[in-house]
Amino acid sequence: MSTTAPTATAARTRLRSVLRQDALACAGFGLLMTAGFALVDSLLGLGPAWAVPFGVYLLGCAAVLALVAGHPDLVRGQVVAVVVNNALAAIALAVLPFTGLVDLTVAGYIVLLGGAALVALFTVLEAAGVKHL
Structure with a gap:
């Protein structure tokens, strides 16, 4: 019992930290996509019709992640929903860079594929944390 409680508490603390980092990443990228859509368009080739809705989605994700991470008790179903959302994202x-739906620059390909890798990393870390809830 003495080894289980600290381990579970430490795992929840790590999960909460990952959720907060995910929220910060979403907030930062969401602000860039919404407030800086002209810059995003010229540098990445992701026009306002894509950048602004994507940014709003990311800001919503940031808010939800902050709420989930800040709840006094992490709720398993909520964290599972975060993992599913991140996996789909x-x-x-x-996939998006290869659909022909957007005319990305080389930097656009790098940013979107790098974003996919970062979101996948958050997905793996948060999924590992679910095991301790």
Whole structure:
């Protein structure tokens, strides 16, 4: 019992930290996509019709992640929903550059594929944390 409680507490603390980092990443990229859509368009080739809705989605994700991470008790179902959302987002980010729906620059390909990798990393870390809830 003495080894289980600290281990579970440490695992929840790590999960909460990962959720907060995910929220910060979403907030930062969401702000860039919404407030800096002209820059995003010129540098990445992701026009406002894509950048702004994507940015709003990311800002919503940031808010939800902050709420989930800040709840006094992490709720398993909520964290599972975060993992599912992230998995779908990672797939979408990895596929979108190759659909022909957007005319990305080389930097656009790098940013979207790098974003897919980052979201996949958050997915794996958060999924590992679910085991301790």
